[in-house]
Amino acid sequence: MDHFYNKVKENRKSKVPENVWMELLKQQALPDRTVAHCISVGELAAQWAGEINLNNPEMIDEDVAYAGGLLHDMARHMPDHELEGAKILRGLGHDQIADVVEAHMQLPDWDGKSITEKELVYAADKVIHETDHVGIKERYRIAKEKYGHDRDTISRLDRSEKKALEVMSEIEYLIRYKSI
Numbered sequence: 001m002d003h004f005y006n007k008v009k010e011n012r013k014s015k016v017p018e019n020v021w022m023e024l025l026k027q028q029a030l031p032d033r034t035v036a037h038c039i040s041v042g043e044l045a046a047q048w049a050g051e052i053n054l055n056n057p058e059m060i061d062e063d064v065a066y067a068g069g070l071l072h073d074m075a076r077h078m079p080d081h082e083l084e085g086a087k088i089l090r091g092l093g094h095d096q097i098a099d100v101v102e103a104h105m106q107l108p109d110w111d112g113k114s115i116t117e118k119e120l121v122y123a124a125d126k127v128i129h130e131t132d133h134v135g136i137k138e139r140y141r142i143a144k145e146k147y148g149h150d151r152d153t154i155s156r157l158d159r160s161e162k163k164a165l166e167v168m169s170e171i172e173y174l175i176r177y178k179s180i
């Protein structure tokens with residue numbers, strides 16, 4: 001398995017030095033645990049992007065997956081943090097990464113099938129709790145324990161979990177097989 005991940009890493013052709021995105025994240029003055037979470041999500045989204053591209057060359061822009069994951073919670077300290085993060089990124093001219101950040105909470109426009117950088121960051125955020133890769137079911141169990149005090153919230157979390165599982169199963173398919 002290590003060999004496989006090394007191959008994925010070697011195949012990553014980054015057009016932008018990774019430290020550009022890391023600097024931008026660090027400029028946001030976030031708590032250390034949020035930065036650590038962002039790094040975990042960025043690494044996982046980039047890993048999945050590399051794995052998908054092994055079977056499906058250049059299907060995913062690995063830089064956008066990595067930067068989108070790294071920056072998805074860059075405005076975590078603000079209300080509507082996904083919109084605020086996207087606004088900052090658009091102001092800097094990073095529109096594609098802004099679209100990924102904007103969609104990371106609910107993935108509002110998903111067509112039920114397509115996997116892009118947006119879906120990778122959304123799903124990576126749903127399998128990682130803090131910095132641990134716990135999986136979707138455990139991530140939602142934790143969320144329900146913390147926030148699920150009424151029926152509306154529980155059914156909202158149930159719907160969100162179902163969608164996350166559907167997205168994840170499409171990602172797993174692409175990691176194993178070619179898309180066509």
Ligand SMILES: [Fe+2]
Pocket residue numbers: 072073081082104105
């Ligand atoms: Fe977030």
